[in-house]
Amino acid sequence: MRKERESRPAQPPRYRQLADELIGEIRAGRLRIGQTLPGELELGEAFGVSRHTVREALRMLEELGLIARQQGVGTVVTARESTESYVHRVRSPEQLMQYPPDSRLALLSSGEVVANRATARLLGCTTGTRWFRIRSIRRLKANGAAICWSDIYVLPEYAGIVDAVGRRAPPIYELIEQRFDERVATVNVDLFAGLIGEDRAGPLGVEPGTPSLSVVRRYTGRNRRVFEVSVSEHPAGRFTYSLELRRGWGSGEGWTAG
Amino acid sequence: MRKERESRPAQPPRYRQLADELIGEIRAGRLRIGQTLPGELELGEAFGVSRHTVREALRMLEELGLIARQQGVGTVVTARESTESYVHRVRSPEQLMQYPPDSRLALLSSGEVVANRATARLLGCTTGTRWFRIRSIRRLKANGAAICWSDIYVLPEYAGIVDAVGRRAPPIYELIEQRFDERVATVNVDLFAGLIGEDRAGPLGVEPGTPSLSVVRRYTGRNRRVFEVSVSEHPAGRFTYSLELRRGWGSGEGWTAG
DNA sequence: ACCTAGCATTTGTCCGGACATTTGACCATC
DNA sequence: GATGGTCAAATGTCCGGACAAATGCTAGGT
Numbered sequence A, B: 001m002r003k004e005r006e007s008r009p010a011q012p013p014r015y016r017q018l019a020d021e022l023i024g025e026i027r028a029g030r031l032r033i034g035q036t037l038p039g040e041l042e043l044g045e046a047f048g049v050s051r052h053t054v055r056e057a058l059r060m061l062e063e064l065g066l067i068a069r070q071q072g073v074g075t076v077v078t079a080r081e082s083t084e085s086y087v088h089r090v091r092s093p094e095q096l097m098q099y100p101p102d103s104r105l106a107l108l109s110s111g112e113v114v115a116n117r118a119t120a121r122l123l124g125c126t127t128g129t130r131w132f133r134i135r136s137i138r139r140l141k142a143n144g145a146a147i148c149w150s151d152i153y154v155l156p157e158y159a160g161i162v163d164a165v166g167r168r169a170p171p172i173y174e175l176i177e178q179r180f181d182e183r184v185a186t187v188n189v190d191l192f193a194g195l196i197g198e199d200r201a202g203p204l205g206v207e208p209g210t211p212s213l214s215v216v217r218r219y220t221g222r223n224r225r226v227f228e229v230s231v232s233e234h235p236a237g238r239f240t241y242s243l244e245l246r247r248g249w250g251s252g253e254g255w256t257a258g
Numbered sequence C: 001a002c003c004t005a006g007c008a009t010t011t012g013t014c015c016g017g018a019c020a021t022t023t024g025a026c027c028a029t030c
Numbered sequence D: 001g002a003t004g005g006t007c008a009a010a011t012g013t014c015c016g017g018a019c020a021a022a023t024g025c026t027a028g029g030t
Helices: A014-027 A041-049 A051-063 A093-097 A117-123 A155-164 A172-179 A198-204 B016-028 B041-048 B051-063 B095-098 B115-121 B157-166 B170-177 B199-203
Strands: A067-070 A076-079 A084-090 A102-116 A131-138 A146-154 A184-195 A211-221 A225-234 A239-247 B067-070 B074-077 B086-090 B103-114 B128-142 B146-154 B185-197 B211-221 B226-235 B240-249
Touching: A014 A041, A014 A051, A014 A093, A051 A067, A102 A146, A102 A155, A117 A225, A131 A155, A146 A155, A146 A172, A146 A198, A172 A225, A172 B211, A184 B185, A184 B199, A198 A225, A211 B051, A225 B185, B016 B041, B016 B051, B041 B051, B041 B128, B051 B067, B103 B146, B115 B226, B128 B157, B146 B157, B146 B170, B146 B199, B157 B170, B170 B226, B199 B226
Parallel strands: none
Antiparallel strands: A067 A076, A084 A239, A084 B086, A102 A131, A131 A146, A146 A225, A184 A211, A184 B211, A184 B240, A211 A225, A211 B185, A239 B185, B067 B074, B086 B240, B103 B128, B128 B146, B146 B226, B185 B211, B211 B226
8 A cells, every 4th residue: 555645745755855864864973884774674664665765765875975785785884975076077088188179299209218217207107117209299280389299108019009190190098099908097187387498499489498387197097007198398378278177976986086 | 477587697687788779779870869769658568678677777878868857758868979088076176276285375465456458368357357366375384385376366245254364264265155155166277387477486485487387266156157266376396286087977968178 | 819727648756566686694514 | 614505684676556746738718
């Protein structure tokens, strides 16, 4: 027999009331992290609702990252607060670069290099590590203005992709994804103030000593191995790196910023 | 009567098979954006499953951002591909700033200003707009080294928060959230190369002409109004702005970067 | 032409039930 | 102490059913 429901307008559904109640218990500390909740049947009896309604409520908590459910084990509290957070999202690592579509990469030189101390610190590797380095400049097609100088380091085993660089080609990480069993899982980006040295001022068309925005991007594959690092220098006035974060709810899965 | 299911190991659940089938139809273009799907009952009959199973399958598509469901209307295709994306997430706008916890903001001066042309361009407002500006320097507690100079502009109606600035206080946007009916919905961040002028070199303890990392953050409330803009300059070598993006699936809700 | 009531359609909520699968505890045996 | 079997408990999957709520369409009245 279906339980009669009070015909009160704007009353939330039963599953939401139950979810709110359980969230309150967790927030208050009466249900602690690591603790197993009563089973679905038990919760249903306790709150006078069906198991379906209980499961709907638990699904909400799961989406908020407060609990984890496992078949045969039970429902465990995993967090006290669901993590309200601000999210920046891009469709692809290429969109992360934010270069104008009418800009082109021009290959300057390439070859194998051994990371000295300074390079090792920049790349986040140990001194002596071998990389294949691709030096390039990105220019606007319209007026040929150089917007950045990029040193791109890839693992020596991926050096073959240099054949395709500099033409109407996709980004290097994408070439690597296409030709090898590699997939971008994480991108770490560092931005800091730099200064254009004498060796690069000419090709970039600026005075030596011009301030620059330095951007280091480290691409990590699924095997937690960094397979590409790009180090770019953008002369002042030619490039702004932008991002927008919007408020949202996270699932408490360790998604916080690196 | 319950339909007999083939006792084949590792076969996905019926709701997932149905979800995959519908995803395939959408990807192939046979179900187009804007098109309404057959109703839940009709889908159940067509695929020989219960309405519950249909709803589970549709819930998956909804979570992927491929469809939208509305009571009394139906289920509409909203996207052709679920948007694989890379996500950067922080818990709060304060975490976005990335200042070391042992750094302190020291108030230099404050007062109302009128945006001239250059300031208006920087703040993203019109020339002549009035702001309340708070000038400050952030230093490491340990050695007193200045890591940035910040000009923080707030709407004049929020000027009162200046009383609490510079002490063991939360960030300014948080003070505003506490005292007024304001809430951060979006933060836009621009990073670009700058240069430390003569007026700031002394207080910052660097030579004039030192390159700097300039960071502009615009805080927008729920009413789409920018209520705070902070403009910070970090001398080279003292600050790196870092972010990490991880691969994940978005819901195709227009979450792409600004 | 406009408005309103009624109705059909659709999704949302909730119920009871049954079986499948997974997990961990317990016990017997070696 | 290790191993394997059994069983209870728990969640996962799936079913049929019923009613609520929202929406859009249509017909009739003004």
